[in-house]
Amino acid sequence: MDKRLIGLVGGVIATILYLAVNLLGNQALGSTRFDLTEEKLFTLSDGSRHIAESLDEPVHLYLYYSEAAGKQIPGAPQYHQRVRDVLREYADFSDGKILLEEIDPEPFSEEEDEASANGVTPIPTRPDPFFFGLVGTNSTDDRQVIPFFGTVVGDGIDFASRERFLEYDISRLLYSLAHPERKRVGVLSSLPIEGNPGNPMMGGQGGSPRWAFLDQVGYFYELVMISTSDEKLPEDLDVLLVVHPREISETLQYAIDQYVLGGGRLVAFVDPHCEADEPAADPTNPMARYGASRTSSLNRLFDAWGFHVPEDKVVGDEKNALGVRAPTPNGGYEPVQYVVWLNLDEDNLNDVDPVTSPLQGLRFATPGSVQANEGSTLTIEPLVTTSEDSMEIDVGRLRFRPDPKGLLQSFVSGKKKLTLAARISGDVNTAFPDGPPKKEDEESSTETEEDTPDGFLTESVEPIQIIVVADVDMLQDQWWLQRNIVGGLNFGSSLVSDNCDLLVNAIDNLTGGKDLISIRARGRYSRPFERVEEIRREAQRKFQAKEEELKARMRAADQRIAELQKDRDPSDPNSMLFLTPEQTEAFEQAMRDRSEIRKELRDVQHSMEKDIERLGLRIKAINIAGVPLLVSLAAVLLGIWRIQRRGTR
Structure with missing residues (x-):
């Protein structure tokens, strides 16, 4: 048979096989994907x-998603595709329970009205608003909304x-x-966070x-207030919030212990020195209140679980200290950094935890620190930390009488970050291994029978999930809320921090x-080309250098013209109105300098674009020609090896 005919038939068969394999692959493996990114960015957790x-x-x-408006917004079409892919992956795992519908709310359409009515935020863009x-x-017609997949920043x-x-x-x-x-x-809480009407006989004094944080939390959740005199917790709590648990009974601490070990969630605000806790006045010793302890703690529980908040140490941070006006010996005031009042920004916040990542700034007052016990097996994830320029200070x-200036002068940085708030998880044992604490009448009883109650837990049924903040004052209104009151009228409030x-x-x-x-922030999906970014940074440095040179030359020219102007005769009106030849030459030289440097600036920009273009061409050449060449080379080497192998037989 003709070899050319055999080759032609073989080519046809190979093409048919190629198409058949692709069709079968699309049918059988249409939803199969391989995520080869380092952090599995395209795989659901x-x-x-x-x-x-x-x-x-x-x-x-x-x-x-507004298709037409999105085409005019950089990055919108790509991110829209990213959101669609993620939603489709959720739908795949839901076994048909998630029904996804994509809607383009075109201008003046019913879909646009529905989007706005359902809570989707229209972003003003030209010529039409942008929905995403x-x-x-x-x-049951419950509705949840993500108003906009992004953040408006300036324009x-x-x-x-x-x-x-x-x-x-x-x-x-x-x-x-x-x-x-x-x-x-x-x-x-041991504090009067629900408010105190004061003495009605004295016009509400005291x-x-x-x-205000109660109203904010109460807007989203049903609040169940618990008294410090209670001996057990209410049933069916989803989360227990404890604020300044000062001197609460062992019976109530036992109830908290068993609640957490049984899978209950806890948010605890404790404080080594709570400024909001005003000690009661003692008529027999008026000065006693100034030296009284303002400490709150759950360290009996915390220690048993594997961590603690030191009760005798507050945290100072010189870098993030708030400024105050401190009294001077002559009766005046001077500005001083008060190292135990902290103004924290995004650098101090955990940017991968959804609790803190959306926040921009927090304010803490005389906080403590969350510390792991030696040998603890708990996972302690810092949510809020100090800078490395921090130290522990004796609460005494x-x-x-706090001395801001003295604290600053004696400040010695510990050169390490301290944790002010943390997420804590892991398996723990009870803080009450002998069972619930006995009441006074039980302690006096002569019975020796020691029965533990039904349901007593000696260890957690699952890893505990709690969040501990070592500051209580940060919840007080003055540290996060500013009320705008003018002439006794309340004109609303404004936020000064994200504490609430x-x-x-x-x-x-x-x-x-x-x-x-368990879900945390993922890595960056859009990863810039490092070499391209390096080229851009180098070009930017050259650009700025040339720009500074231009400004310096222009300033020199302006100064030269001004000096020449001083030598003019003020009595001669023509002398003041018209430029001298020297001034004209200085001005023209300045214009020539400007034109020359502007050309150099354009050359820097053009050179950067050329470097990036050449890099792109090299990458394309490698992708288009390099890989096939490598495959061809491998085929040639394989053929030579086979020929040599036949020759040795």
Whole structure:
């Protein structure tokens, strides 16, 4: 048979086989993907997968995206595709429970009205508003919304700021739809956080207002107030919030211990020196209140679980210290950095934990620190930390008359960060190994029978999930809220920090179940080319240098013209109105310098673009020609090896 005919038939058969394999592969492996990124950026976490798999009823997701407006916004089409891919992956794991519908809310359409009515935020863009949000509903018409997949920054839109938390935001929406019931938050405090009406016989003197954080938390959750005199906790709490647990009974501490060991979630605010805790006045010793302890602690529980908050040390941070006006010996005031009042920014916040990542700034007053016990097996994840320019300070220096200047002068940095708030998880043992504490009448009893109550837990049934903040004052209104009162009229309030948001985020996260708690921010999805960025930075340095040179020459020219102007005769009006030949030459030289340097600036920009273009061409050449050449070379080498092998036989 003709060899050419055999080759032609073989080519046809190979083509048919190639097409058949591709068609079969598309059918059989259409949804199969391989995530080869280092941090598995395109793979749902186990927690998210379980949330999708455990849905008991259908959930409808409506993705609103303005196609036309999105084309005019840098990065919008790419991020839209990213969101679609993630939502489809959730739908794949839900076994048909997640029903995804994509909607383009065109201008003046019913879909645009529906998007706005459902809570999707229209972003003003020209010529039409831009919608990019998600609405979810369940079978009982509960609704959850992600108003916008991004952040408006100035005149632009930043998609990267929330991209790392895309999975968390979607999982939280789905979890809320699967568990729509209003969550119950128990609140226990030794402080009068509900407000104190004061003495009615003295016009309300001695009273105090309700702390505003209660209203903020109460907007989202059902609050269940718990008295420090109670001996047990209410049933069916989703989260227990403890604020300044000062001298609470062992019976109540036992109840907290058993609640946490049984899987209950705890948010605890403790403090080695709570400025909001005003000791009661003693008529027989008026000075006693100034030296009284203001410490709150749950260290009996914490120590047994594997960590503690030192009761005799507050934290100072020189770098993040707030400025105050301190009295001077001559009766005046001077500005001083008060190292135990802290103004913290994003550098002090955990940027991968959903509790702290959305926050921008916090304020703490005389906080303590969360520390692991030696040999502890707990996982302690810092949420809020100091700078490395921090130290522990004896709490006794604050009790009588704090000296901001003296604290600053004696400050010695420990050269390490201290943890002010932490997420703590792991398996723990009870703080009451002998069972519940006995009451007074039981202690006096002569009975020797020691029966433990039914359900007594000696160890946690699952890893505990608690968040501890070593400061109570930060919840007081003055540290996060400024009321705008003019002439006795309240014109609303403005936020001075994100302190209350920290609390709301902590409760929100812990009410989401272990699947939602386990989700953290992912790595960066858009990774810049490092070599390209290096070229850009080098060009920017050259550009700035040339720009500074231009400014220096222009300043020199202006100074030369001004000096020549001083030598003019002020009595001659023509002399003051018209430039001299020297001034004209100086001015023209300045213009020539400007033109020359502007040309050099353009050359720097052009050179950068050429370098990037050449790099891109090299990469394309490697992709287009390099890989086939390597394959061809391998085939040639394989052929030579086979020929040599035949020759040796």
